Amino acid sequence: MTAHAKISQVAHYVPDQVIHNDDLARIMDTSDEWISSRTGIRKRHIARDQQTSDLATKVAASLLEKSQIPAEAIDFIIVATITPDSNMPSTATKVQAAVGAHQAFAYDLSAACSGFVFALSTAEKMIASGRYQKGIVIGAEILSKTVDWSDRTTAVLFGDGAGGVLLEASSEPHFLAESLHSDGGRGQSLVSGIQGLHSPFSDKQEDDSYLKMDGRAIFEFAIRDVTKSIGKLIEDCQLTADDIDIFLMHQANFRILEKMAQKLGVSIDKFPANMMEYGNTSAASIPILLSECVANGNIKLDGSQTTLMSGFGGGLTWGTLVIKL
The missing domain is CATH 3.40.47.10 (Thiolase/Chalcone synthase)
Incomplete structure (x- = not known):
């Protein structure tokens, strides 16, 4: 029987701290009107003491709780991010350990704002291969650690958060x-x-x-x-x-x-x-x-x-x- 993949559950998580446009106007030359009229953005959630893996773990745990699927049944975890906690270990492996998905392989994927779409495309192929039955795909970012908070052209645009899906095998095509x-x-x-370059042998x-x-x-x-x-x-x-x-x-x-x-x-x-x-x-x-x-x-x-x-x-x-x- 031909294998297919479907999205069976969704979840998201954002940090509690909310920064409004007026808050930014107090630390840089901008205003709510300037930001909202050009972008539609009025506020953003900013991590205070969390890392990207913390946000992604909240999403993974929520997906498991909502679906009532044991963590051991997950075959793989892919986290799309350009703001990982570290180059290694990957953010995805931290999520795997945190939720107890001991049977899953896990890795990060970097494709910026297209990352979730690229990761979901990859995960769908894994399920469709027939080798895997259940996988988690998460997009997670803490962009607040990448922006220059004195630069109003970029700092006003970005926020922190995570969202993800549970992907399962299906008898019907969905993708x-x-x-x-x-x-x-x-x-x-x-x-x-x-x-x-930091090598003593390099410029x-x-x-x-x-x-x-x-x-x-x-x-x-x-x-x-x-x-x-x-x-x-x-x-x-x-x-x-x-x-x-x-x-x-x-x-x-x-x-x-x-x-x-x-x-x-x-x-x-x-x-x-x-x-x-x-x-x-x-x-x-x-x-x-x-x-x-x-x-x-x-x-x-x-x-x-x-x-x-x-x-x-x-x-x-x-x-x-x-x-x-």
Whole structure:
């Protein structure tokens, strides 16, 4: 029998500390009006004393509790992140140990704001191989440790959080189509965590850990390249944009979502948004949005809704999945 994968459970977690735009206006030259009118963002959650693995572990534990599946039954854990606790051990292995998923293999995946889509695509192939039955995919970030808090062009945009899904084997196909892309030639448009050479045998290079972004280039990339690839994928599926019930997009900027909806000829009502609450949480943004949509009843997880997920960002990377949820 052909193996398929389905998303059977969702969860998310964000730190308790909330930073409003007015709070940022007290420490930098900005204002609520300046931030919200350009991005839609009004506040963000910022970790006070937690690491990325702590946020991801909360999500994994919630997925297990909701599904009533024992941790020992999980075959793999993938954490999409660009803000791991450390290069090694991976964030995913810390989650594996914390929840007691002793039979699971675990690793991190780095594809920035496309990370959750790339990780979900990978996990779906694992389940579809027939070798694995259950896996956890999480997007988790603490971007507050990567931004320069004196730089209003970046610091106001990002927040911390985690979201994830439980993936299980199914007799019916749920993942209908995908389109994954990278363009390293434009990678300098969005960079973070540059590490210099420290060997005594190498010319010294300076570290540059702060996140830096060419906002205009990223905005145009999202509107032009990402929207074009979404339209092509829908067409390749022999669907129309009207056939998509809900668009779960990376939550970077509400103006980007408005432009995308306009270019695709779709009502913005099909594009749920929560960046006003969380800011841009990179790999965590889509799974947090998915989890909230399930919680408020917009998504049923009964396989009846044709859903499009699309992430885009550093790399440059962009990826889209069409899934029955």
